[in-house]
Amino acid sequence: MKIYFAPMEGVTDGILRQVHHRIFGGVDVYCLPFHKLTQSLSLLTREIRDVSPDENEGLNVLPQALTRDPEQLSAWLYYISECGYSTADLNIGCPSATVTKRGRGSGLLRDPDYLRSFFDRVFANTLPVSLSVKTRIGYDSPEEWPGILDILASYPFAHVTIHTRTTREQYTGKTHPEAFELALRKGIPHPVYNGDLRTTDDVKQLTERCPETEAVMIGRGLLADPALARRLRGGPEASGDELEAWYNTLYRGWKDRFGETIALGRIKKLMEWPVGEDIRRKRLLRRACDIESCVRAAIGE
Secondary structure (H helix, E strand, C coil): CEEEECCCCCCCCHHHHHHHHHHCCCCCEEECCCEECCCCCCCCHHHHHHHCCCCCCCCCEECEEECCCHHHHHHHHHHHHHCCCCEEEEEECCCCHHHHCCCCHHHHHHCHHHHHHHHHHHCCCCCCCEEEEEEECCCCCHHHHHHHHHHHCCCCCCCEEEECCCCCCCCCCCCCHHHHHHHHHHCCCCEEEECCCCCHHHHHHHHHHCCCCCEEEECHHHHHCCCHHHHHCCCCCCCHHHHHHHHHHHHHHHHHHHCHHHHHHHHHHHHHHHHCCCHHHHHHHHHCCCHHHHHHHHHCC
């Protein structure tokens, strides 16, 4: 089974990708945080750096774009091709209100007619790279999903990543795995399951329910347990030494790039996942003022 590491802006940058690959591994594809496309295609410095081959040496990464404009997407795909990539992803699944109010991300799901015309224009000409797409199962209701599936099934996507919640549901509440089952029956090309895969048991339950599953995308589960992908392949849990190396190496890399204050903030944000709802460790992490005390809070020593 193929494992994708889901992107998270401000966390899963090139430093984290390289450190994770070196210490834990197990991930097939590291997905890049999306590029917010503009008419001029003027990417931010961090976006240019993030997609740079130098930043991702030795890794298999998937660049991602956020747009509702076919011409913007086409120009970006040529840029991605020139960077040496063969596949790129379009995000029509981001549920952020600042994104959806402009009709981007999962905001595109509110207008199925425009979504179809958008893809008609995108695929009207030969693309310089293969295109995949990441979606949700509807904007307001899962009942929208069959119509969205009909649209997606009409185009030659490299794969389709399905977060099994609606936009309204954001990242809370139960997922709808039956929507993924419907995608499998529909013959959607290479569907990738995304949504609340936090443990090896979660993935086992999914594959027992959907044995045809070819790939999964994991985000928060890998932030909480960076050895999760390795464990899914039969490898060991993360050792204390590995976790110490993980956090200390990340901190040094972020400190060199961004400075001490930002590095400490990023480490604390990352550590919120393994700390979870442990009140004592949450308090220790909140009070931590250096990397050593952060590590003690995160790994429970």
